[in-house]
Amino acid sequence: AQRVTQPEKLLSVFKGAPVELKCNYSYSGSPELFWYVQYSRQRLQLLLRHISRESIKGFTADLNKGETSFHLKKPFAQEEDSAMYYCALKPLLRAQKLVFGQGTRLTINP
Amino acid sequence: EPEVTQTPSHQVTQMGQEVILRCVPISNHLYFYWYRQILGQKVEFLVSFYNNEISEKSEIFDDQFSVERPDGSNFTLKIRSTKLEDSAMYFCASSGQGNEQYFGPGTRLTVT
Numbered sequence: 001a002q003r004v005t006q007p008e009k010l011l012s013v014f015k016g017a018p019v020e021l022k023c024n025y026s027y028s029g030s031p032e033l034f035w036y037v038q039y040s041r042q043r044l045q046l047l048l049r050h051i052s053r054e055s056i057k058g059f060t061a062d063l064n065k066g067e068t069s070f071h072l073k074k075p076f077a078q079e080e081d082s083a084m085y086y087c088a089l090k091p092l093l094r095a096q097k098l099v100f101g102q103g104t105r106l107t108i109n110p
Numbered sequence: 111e112p113e114v115t116q117t118p119s120h121q122v123t124q125m126g127q128e129v130i131l132r133c134v135p136i137s138n139h140l141y142f143y144w145y146r147q148i149l150g151q152k153v154e155f156l157v158s159f160y161n162n163e164i165s166e167k168s169e170i171f172d173d174q175f176s177v178e179r180p181d182g183s184n185f186t187l188k189i190r191s192t193k194l195e196d197s198a199m200y201f202c203a204s205s206g207q208g209n210e211q212y213f214g215p216g217t218r219l220t221v222t
Contacts, residue, residue: 032209042215043114043213045213086152096143096160096165100153101152103153
């Protein structure tokens, strides 16, 4: 079975501090991993996907197959980063569904 | 930039009634999806649709649910006889060949 776990429902850090949002997954094959973000009163939007290996808005995420993790990191948090963050998994070579984690609400304090 | 749209933004219905939630995917996309999020819970996959047929569905998507693409632009989710536990936020999404799923703003369904 496919599962995504985000152990922190809430995370609060100060502006300028480093941020790490944890994501662990379980899947027997090689999945594709994503981070989606939902700002207040806005729709879910893609932030990162592991295959693109890029940095968006200063965020990076590395897929660690040994630890089955895909943690989201940013070295210096900004107030506009406050949002709900969802880690999601898509089984490769199969249909298109996304399996989401519970989400982490990130609050950046001034 | 093109966006997925959903109507209505909020639907209130009585238990046992039928509801139809509407979505307009991005015009050149080929894959369409419905997800739902019960308050306080995770976003859950319901169904995916490609080439005018269901390509995958979850256990949640039982006989009371159906999807349709009645014309070239709309994608609908019908719940035949709503239950209290169907109250949730319903998200439509679409994707093209690049696999990135673009989400609509959601329809909040309240069943009383």
